[in-house]
Amino acid sequence: MTDFDKCVNVLHSTIKDRFEIPEGLYEQWFYNALYEYSLDISPLRFDDETKNFIVDNPPVYTIGLLMAKYYVKQQLSRINKLNNIVGKDLQLTGMGQAKSAVNNEYQGILFEIEQKLHKYKRHAYN
Numbered sequence: 001m002t003d004f005d006k007c008v009n010v011l012h013s014t015i016k017d018r019f020e021i022p023e024g025l026y027e028q029w030f031y032n033a034l035y036e037y038s039l040d041i042s043p044l045r046f047d048d049e050t051k052n053f054i055v056d057n058p059p060v061y062t063i064g065l066l067m068a069k070y071y072v073k074q075q076l077s078r079i080n081k082l083n084n085i086v087g088k089d090l091q092l093t094g095m096g097q098a099k100s101a102v103n104n105e106y107q108g109i110l111f112e113i114e115q116k117l118h119k120y121k122r123h124a125y126n
Helices: 003-014 023-040 060-083 096-120
Strands: none
Touching: 003 023, 003 060, 023 060, 060 096
């Protein structure tokens, strides 16, 4: 099992979706998470051919959580678009609870990610 597959497994253990997610979307979320980690913590090298990190202890769980953040962000965007449908004969306004539930999930994932990233950062007292 490659490191990429392990990150996708972390994503699946965090979310539950009834629709098939395209493989290309997994890869995009993975690279988004990889770039975010590299910017916030330290550069992280990844071999595209073997789909493995080039480090001894890869942050698989953290990258998987960052991928989940992008998934929930997409779901929040989808629900916001559904919530704002107003037409001549149709108005959908009953999505407020779904919107707040997804927003709460998004905030929870953001909090968990911030805690994990904080542990990776070097502090002045080290």
